[in-house]
Amino acid sequence: MEVRSTYRYARISPFKVREVTREIQGLPVSAALDLLAFTPKKAAFLIGKTLKSAIANAENNANLKPDGLVVKEATVGEGPTFKRIMARARGSASRIQKRTSHIRIVLSDEIVIETRETRKAKRHPQKRATKMELAGETTQGAATAPNQKSAKPKRAAKKQSS
Numbered sequence: 135m136e137v138r139s140t141y142r143y144a145r146i147s148p149f150k151v152r153e154v155t156r157e158i159q160g161l162p163v164s165a166a167l168d169l170l171a172f173t174p175k176k177a178a179f180l181i182g183k184t185l186k187s188a189i190a191n192a193e194n195n196a197n198l199k200p201d202g203l204v205v206k207e208a209t210v211g212e213g214p215t216f217k218r219i220m221a222r223a224r225g226s227a228s229r230i231q232k233r234t235s236h237i238r239i240v241l242s243d244e245i246v247i248e249t250r251e252t253r254k255a256k257r258h259p260q261k262r263a264t265k266m267e268l269a270g271e272t273t274q275g276a277a278t279a280p281n282q283k284s285a286k287p288k289r290a291a292k293k294q295s296s
Contacts, residue, residue: 135196135198135242135243136206136240136241136242137188137191137192137195137196137198137203137240137241137242138188138191138238138239138240138241139184139185139187139188139191139238139239139241140184140236140237140238140239141180141183141184141187141236141237141238142213142236143213143214143234143236144180144213144234144235144236144237145232145234146176146177146180146233146234146235147233147235148210148211148212148213148233148235150175150176150177151177151180151181151210151235151237152210153175153177154170154173154175154177154178154181155177155181155208155209155210155237156208157169157173158170158181158185158205158208159205159206159207159208160204160205160206160252160253161204161205162203162204162205163185163189163200163201163203163204163205163241164200164201166185166205167182167185167186170182170185180237181208181237181239184237184238184239185205185239188239188240188241189203189241192241192243198243202243203241203242203243204241204242204243204244205239205240205241206240206241206242206244207238207239207240208237208238208239208240209237209238210235210236210237210238211235211236211238212233212234212235212236213233213234213235213236214234215231215232215233215234216231216232216233216234217229217230217231217232218230218231218232
């Protein structure tokens with residue numbers, strides 16, 4: 135079963151929050167809370183609040199134990215941007231954009247725990263397979279190349295006059 139929690143209109147840029155959410159995806163809840171507690175960023179504090187809210191939702195609304203929960207998905211979307219003006223030289227002005235973000239965390243009670251290491255291990259065999267396929271195509275392409283006519287016509291040999 136999935137449980138979610140959303141923190142809307144967080145006063146931080148989504149780019150800064152995504153850096154931290156990538157780290158907690160696929161981790162068990164206890165490991166994710168530990169990681170967030172020792173991450174010295176404002177985004178870690180906001181994500182921690184959202185994660186604790188999702189855990190409380192799982193306990194109270196879905197009757198799930200927090201020990202078996204895993205962070206299935208942690209996404210960050212862009213919220214509205216506040217536009218402000220800052221005075222500049224010679225009576226002109228420049229715009230300041232104060233960005234907001236929507237943090238969404240989905241917890242699941244599935245047993246499958248996917249960490250960064252397991253995701254990395256899954257990706258490498260796929261890379262190897264694609265490299266092998268590409269290498270196979272290039273060797274096949276080289277084998278068929280002599281059969282094809284070349285673009286430049288060959289020059290006729292000069293006749294020797296005796």
